[in-house]
Amino acid sequence: MNNWFLFFASIMLIGASTVLMKLLEPETFPSLFDSFWWVMTTVTTVGYGDFYPVSVAGRIYAIFLYFFGIGLIGVVIGKLVESLSFFRLLKEEGKMQYLGVNHIVMIGWSGKVQHAIAELLDSDNRIEIVLIASLEKTPVNTERVHYIKGEPADEEVLQKANVKKCRSIIIFVDETIKEPKLADAKSLMAATAISKYAGDLHITVEVLEEKHIELFRHVSVDEFVVSDETISHLAVQAALSAGASKLFSQMLSRSVGDDVCQIPIRPEWKTYRDAFNYLAEQGATLIGDKESLNIASKLDESLPEKGELFVICNDACYEQLVKYKHRS
Known part of the structure; x- marks a missing residue:
């Protein structure tokens, strides 16, 4: 039978039985709620025994409820x-x-994506992530990660991920493609489709080779992460300066030691020196702005009115610093 018909028939049966039992035995069921309570405990086979029909007509109708209700x-x-169960299955298969x-969309699946998801979930217990990949089932079993199966160049997939209302997007390299140019080309296609569909969004793209960044010139990509070069630089630094890789890893990971955090500029800070001194008193070290890390050479320069x-x-220090932003 049609599900809606079954639901409607159940409502009608319960409603009609409630009124009928009240009419058949007004003393046994002083109110409609008492009658309704007896009907529900009967059809759900709970049977508390606090109400029960005593007349022949009432018992005959009760037998009817036993068989049909x-x-x-x-x-x-x-x-x-x-x-x-079907809803849960659809969610696991990425079809919901x-x-x-205000969520973060991640495109692709690999060990790097798995670590990135863990970092995000650990950094903010309110953040939610939408993962777009071409897997049969979700690789992450947590309520804060929603899986969408498909290709990011497909507009229907982007719509399912509610990309237009997300906070930012991270496009990871498809590690199943061994040719760097082809892998970066797939990332380019995804970035192009997202820009066309959603307009101005903060997009971060992982590329295998820095020279391929030029291919993204017509797409509104905010940041690039050069995968191969980054790993090579860390390896070289570790070889030249013992412990350098551990330092960089600690700065990048939110699970170990202090972290690199982004904070708003306050109006009372006129120069970089003002910000540097205040932050030092709070236990934070100013290392840069969005333009450069060379803060020491421009301590006496004026800060922009707005920025990060x-x-x-x-x-603990970060929580104190961002309270200002929330108050503003």
Whole structure:
């Protein structure tokens, strides 16, 4: 039978039985709620025994409910359980649309993506992530990660991920493609499709080779992460300066030591020196702005009225610094 018909028939049966039992035995069921309570405990087979019919007519109708009401409600409950199981299956297979906002969209799946998701979830217990990949089932079993199956160049997939209302997007290299040019070309296609569909969004793209960044000149990409060069630089630094790789890893990871954090510029800070001194008193080290890390050479230069600064600090210090932003 049609599910809606079953649901409507159940409502009608419960409503009609409530009124009928009140009419048949007004003394046994002083109010409609008492009658409704007895009907529900009967058709769900709970049977508390606090109310029960005593007349012949009432008992005959109760027998009718035993045969038809319990069966009908049992079918409806089974349909509800089946629907919930089906809903969970659709979510696991990446076929459910994400309706949240201010989330982060990650494209692709690899070990790097897995670590990135763990870092994001650890950094903010309110943040939600939408993962777009071509896997049969979700690789991450947590309520804060919503999986969408498909290709990011497909507009329907972007719509399911609610890309237009996300906070930012990270496009990772497809590691199944061994040719760097082809892998970066796929990332370019994804960035192009996102820019065309969603307009101005903060997009970060991982590329294998720095020379391929020029290919993205017509796409609104905010930041690039050069995968191969970054790993090579870390390896060289580790070889030349013992412990350098550990230092960089600690700065990049939110699970160990202090972290690199972004904070807003306050109006009372007129120069970089003002910000540097204040932050030092709070236990944070100013290392740069969005333009450069060469803060020491421009301490006496004026700060822009609005913008962001990068500092190294622990979680407790960061919470104190961003309280200003929330108050503003």
